[in-house]
Amino acid sequence: MTHVLLRHREIPDIGKLSVYQNNGGLAAFKNAVTKMKPGEVIDVVKNSGLRGRGGAGFPTGMKWSFADAKSWPHYMVANADESEPGTFKDREVMENNPFQFLEGVMIGSYAVGANIAYIYLRGEFWQIAESLDRKISELEAEGYLGDKIFGTDYSLRIYTHLGAGAYICGEETALLESLEGRRGQPRVRPPFPPSEGLYGKPTIINNVETFTNVPMIMANGAEWYKSMGTADAPGVKIFSLSGRVRKPGNYELPFGTTFRDLIYKYGGGVQDSRSVRAIMPAGASSSLILVDDDSILDTPMDYLEVRKLKSELGSASVIIVDDTVSMDWLINKTVHFFRHESCGKCTPCREGTFWMSHLTERIHTGQAVRADVDLLLNVAKQMQGKCLCALGEFSTMAVVSSLERFREDFDKAVQA
Amino acid sequence: MSLAEKYPQEVQQILSKYPPHGKRSALMPLLFIAQRDEGYISKAAMQDIAALLDITETEVAGVVGFYTLYHEEKEGKYRIQVCTDLPCALRGAEGFMGDLCDHLKIKAGETTEDGLVTVEAVMCLAACDRAPMFQLQGPDAIEYHEHMTVEKTMELIGELKQSEE
Ligand SMILES: Cc1cc2nc3c(=O)[nH]c(=O)nc-3n(C[C@H](O)[C@H](O)[C@H](O)COP(=O)(O)O)c2cc1C
Ligand code: SF4
Ligand code: FES
Numbered sequence: 001m002t003h004v005l006l007r008h009r010e011i012p013d014i015g016k017l018s019v020y021q022n023n024g025g026l027a028a029f030k031n032a033v034t035k036m037k038p039g040e041v042i043d044v045v046k047n048s049g050l051r052g053r054g055g056a057g058f059p060t061g062m063k064w065s066f067a068d069a070k071s072w073p074h075y076m077v078a079n080a081d082e083s084e085p086g087t088f089k090d091r092e093v094m095e096n097n098p099f100q101f102l103e104g105v106m107i108g109s110y111a112v113g114a115n116i117a118y119i120y121l122r123g124e125f126w127q128i129a130e131s132l133d134r135k136i137s138e139l140e141a142e143g144y145l146g147d148k149i150f151g152t153d154y155s156l157r158i159y160t161h162l163g164a165g166a167y168i169c170g171e172e173t174a175l176l177e178s179l180e181g182r183r184g185q186p187r188v189r190p191p192f193p194p195s196e197g198l199y200g201k202p203t204i205i206n207n208v209e210t211f212t213n214v215p216m217i218m219a220n221g222a223e224w225y226k227s228m229g230t231a232d233a234p235g236v237k238i239f240s241l242s243g244r245v246r247k248p249g250n251y252e253l254p255f256g257t258t259f260r261d262l263i264y265k266y267g268g269g270v271q272d273s274r275s276v277r278a279i280m281p282a283g284a285s286s287s288l289i290l291v292d293d294d295s296i297l298d299t300p301m302d303y304l305e306v307r308k309l310k311s312e313l314g315s316a317s318v319i320i321v322d323d324t325v326s327m328d329w330l331i332n333k334t335v336h337f338f339r340h341e342s343c344g345k346c347t348p349c350r351e352g353t354f355w356m357s358h359l360t361e362r363i364h365t366g367q368a369v370r371a372d373v374d375l376l377l378n379v380a381k382q383m384q385g386k387c388l389c390a391l392g393e394f395s396t397m398a399v400v401s402s403l404e405r406f407r408e409d410f411d412k413a414v415q416a
Numbered sequence: 417m418s419l420a421e422k423y424p425q426e427v428q429q430i431l432s433k434y435p436p437h438g439k440r441s442a443l444m445p446l447l448f449i450a451q452r453d454e455g456y457i458s459k460a461a462m463q464d465i466a467a468l469l470d471i472t473e474t475e476v477a478g479v480v481g482f483y484t485l486y487h488e489e490k491e492g493k494y495r496i497q498v499c500t501d502l503p504c505a506l507r508g509a510e511g512f513m514g515d516l517c518d519h520l521k522i523k524a525g526e527t528t529e530d531g532l533v534t535v536e537a538v539m540c541l542a543a544c545d546r547a548p549m550f551q552l553q554g555p556d557a558i559e560y561h562e563h564m565t566v567e568k569t570m571e572l573i574g575e576l577k578q579s580e581e
Binding site for chain 2: 083085086087088091116122123124125126127159161178179180181183184198199242249250283317319320321325330334337343
């Protein structure tokens with residue numbers, strides 16, 4: 001299969017502007033700006049069924065149509081914070097196929113009427129930001145960005161902005177706070193960003209991978225896009241495969257590919273020929289899928305089917321856990337992460353992640369009694385539904401699911 | 417000397433990215449310049465930036481304290497930040513970290529005797545398929561080092577040492 005997003009795997013120099021152009025690049029943007037109304041662009045994206053790749057899977061075209069037409073200016077923001085443990089796809093796109101991502105941002109900006117777009121990157125992606133800055137300058141020099149593009153009334157500028165190490169800044173309202181020069185703490189919603197976002201103005205935020213789909217959809221049409229994937233999730237997805245597999249890496253595949261194909265056909269199987277014990281399809285924020293029956297591996301990966309396994313596909317950062325791993329160790333890791341990353345704004349999450357980490361550490365180091373395990377489950381369940389943003393909820397996912405589905409590991413870890 | 421005097425063009429270029437009422441957005445980029453300049457963010461730099469952006473020093477300090485890439489103290493000149501988060505840990509990151517610390521005769525979080533490197537455990541760096549890995553945070557750059565071994569890391573530290581002499 002030729003790639004739709006990771007096109008540098010067939011066209012190694014696609015990161016050069018001339019090569020990108022020779023392969024059809026920027027024609028979709030030019031066509032949109034010179035021949036289409038913004039609403040028509042939104043309709044194509046709506047019809048393609050494209051859903052956001054940042055985790056929530058929200059329909060992209062619909063989000064774009066929410067930009068409040070009574071309040072101006074509008075802003076476009078690309079979320080390149082990529083900090084979910086197990087996720088490393090946006091980085092590959094930006095490093096290797098940057099113009100397709102930028103063209104997606106440009107088409108999206110035109111569609112929502114934004115004249116300024118910001119790309120918010122995690123601080124560690126400092127080199128990527130510098131390289132994007134150079135690409136943006138090239139686009140300016142060739143008249144694709146700047147004032148009165150192609151002689152129309154449309155103007156657009158793109159700027160990169162670096163975060164400085166905080167997972168929570170991937171949450172869209174925390175990202176906006178951070179972009180405004182504040183601590184990255186989520187805002188109370190409503191209002192939602194499409195009505196009041198950056199500097200209080202309508203703001204559309206999408207993930208890097210979401211944007212990267214857009215030029216191909218505009219060039220080839222919604223029907224072409226829908227011919228791939230499933231009815232629930234049309235198109236292709238970059239699966240970041242990690243953990244105990246032989247060939248970890250990014251695999252761009254149609255939605256609906258099975259876990260089995262991802263792990264065995266593409267990922268080369270489990271390390272040391274062990275067997276899959278659990279799957280975390282959405283990185284550290286996942287509920288663990290218990291693989292006690294081999295047929296579970298035949299589940300097609302889209303949002304709906306993974307939900308039937310009482311988990312979420314999220315950003316499709318698929319972490320493979322084999323039968324050498326004990327879950328008391330695993331959740332000690334995830335809880336430690338969330339405790340470190342909790343922004344501290346609301347009590348249930350701040351206190352809850354603190355207490356959970358205290359308990360998982362005790363359990364993992366063999367200092368706990370059975371009552372501590374029950375207490376852990378209790379703390380996690382108490383947090384659910386009470387946190388201001390999804391991070392608090394995420395922190396409980398691996399805990400509750402592993403206690404419910406892998407209880408024997410915890411019974412073994414506590415003193416009799 | 418203030419940042420605006422020392423790096424007028426760079427500061428101007430940063431300020432030009434944001435609308436006038438969004439001037440405060442320049443805070444984080446300016447903090448990166450200050451840190452590049454001195455290796456950490458000093459009190460004087462915070463005062464300087466606060467004045468430049470018409471905000472209080474407390475607000476600046478609040479932002480510095482919130483983000484892990486800003487440092488308020490001068491530690492090792494280089495920070496080797498090893499990812500020991502779950503996906504990397506499933507691929508041997510904890511063993512690597514332990515061996516590296518043994519080789520350097522320090523514990524995680526500590527600095528080598530010569531003050532050259534601090535070794536720290538950090539969260540996911542979006543390189544989970546290339547574990548063991550770390551980022552090398554130096555005075556003016558962050559570099560990723562992937563598929564690492566203790567041997568390769570010691571070589572790298574040797575090179576850093578040489579470049580200091
Ligand atoms: C704690 C937390 C972390 C998140 N991290 C990211 C991230 O790193 N990248 C991302 O695109 N979305 C992230 N999201 C989702 C964003 O809030 C938002 O839904 C997304 O950027 C929207 O883009 P999309 O519609 O294209 O998916 C995160 C959400 C939460 C709650
Ligand atoms: S749930 Fe956690 S991360 Fe989210 S706002 Fe509350 S304290 Fe911050
Ligand atoms: S877990 Fe180490 S880079 Fe992602």
